[in-house]
Amino acid sequence: MKKKSATIITLLIVLSLSAAIFIAYMFSMWKKDKASIAEDLSSSMKPVITIGSKSFTEQYLLTKMTGILLRENGFAVKEIIFKGSTSIRSAIEAGVIDQYWDYPNTAIPFYHHKSVIIDANEAFRTVAEEDKKIGLHWLPMTTEINNTWTLLIKKDLKEQYGIKTISDLSKYAKEQKPLNMATNSEFLIRGDGMEQFQKVYKLDIPRENIIVSDTKLFAQAVKESRVQAAVGFASDGRIKAYGLVELEDDRHFFPPYNPAPVVTTRILNQHPQVETLLTGLSQKIDHDKFMSFLYKADVLHEDVTELARQYLIDSGLIKKK
Numbered sequence: 001m002k003k004k005s006a007t008i009i010t011l012l013i014v015l016s017l018s019a020a021i022f023i024a025y026m027f028s029m030w031k032k033d034k035a036s037i038a039e040d041l042s043s044s045m046k047p048v049i050t051i052g053s054k055s056f057t058e059q060y061l062l063t064k065m066t067g068i069l070l071r072e073n074g075f076a077v078k079e080i081i082f083k084g085s086t087s088i089r090s091a092i093e094a095g096v097i098d099q100y101w102d103y104p105n106t107a108i109p110f111y112h113h114k115s116v117i118i119d120a121n122e123a124f125r126t127v128a129e130e131d132k133k134i135g136l137h138w139l140p141m142t143t144e145i146n147n148t149w150t151l152l153i154k155k156d157l158k159e160q161y162g163i164k165t166i167s168d169l170s171k172y173a174k175e176q177k178p179l180n181m182a183t184n185s186e187f188l189i190r191g192d193g194m195e196q197f198q199k200v201y202k203l204d205i206p207r208e209n210i211i212v213s214d215t216k217l218f219a220q221a222v223k224e225s226r227v228q229a230a231v232g233f234a235s236d237g238r239i240k241a242y243g244l245v246e247l248e249d250d251r252h253f254f255p256p257y258n259p260a261p262v263v264t265t266r267i268l269n270q271h272p273q274v275e276t277l278l279t280g281l282s283q284k285i286d287h288d289k290f291m292s293f294l295y296k297a298d299v300l301h302e303d304v305t306e307l308a309r310q311y312l313i314d315s316g317l318i319k320k321k
Contacts (some may be wrong), residue, residue: 142262
């Protein structure tokens, strides 16, 4: 009888402990669910801004910096990556996105079908006035970054043939052999792109000798001698790392490409603080620092989101958590 009583007592203790553990577990789950619901509710109450990015590293970094800065200041942010200028411009005009970074000398020939403007400030004023008519607001651009096109060749080609300018390269192509050149699809088709470039520099590169490549592969194609030259971006962090040379644009074909935040007028009317935040971000961009971060992303393959957060912390725009 005593043995039976002891067994019953033991069973009751086990059941009590199990019940206590179950209750504790259910309470912790309830707390988690409550916190999750509160977080979801809080997020749903935040104003939403959808931002876009073109598909190259400078844009990724600028977009991530923008998104983090907006989130840290009470906004819910959605991010969309677009293949090129036409698609992202169509998206903001259609209201699919609310903000992105663009370049006056992309907008002038590509969207407004006018000649590029060599003076950076005049280019900015021109496009800002035009786009204001359709509800797009250009915030102050940074002159610290000039993501202009540039012509890249290997250092040994430069030294062997004394090539310092694009005109020198044109002469080399006529006297030595036709060039193989890489570029992206946008430069190939745009009005101020490959066709006009060849006319100005008297180049005659057969279409089959022009390799259309993803932007991030330009420098590598030259480095590996798959092409002798590439029309790439001056802000590419791989240029220096791969020991490539940027040729002097001696006929001043490539205009400046300084990035600026573009925001819909609707968003600025609803949330005036966005202008203050993004203008502050634009003013905090430093050429050497930004280029070093592009190098970390392109060459060292560091995470762009973490780089963007670190840049904002270093610049005093957000606090380290």
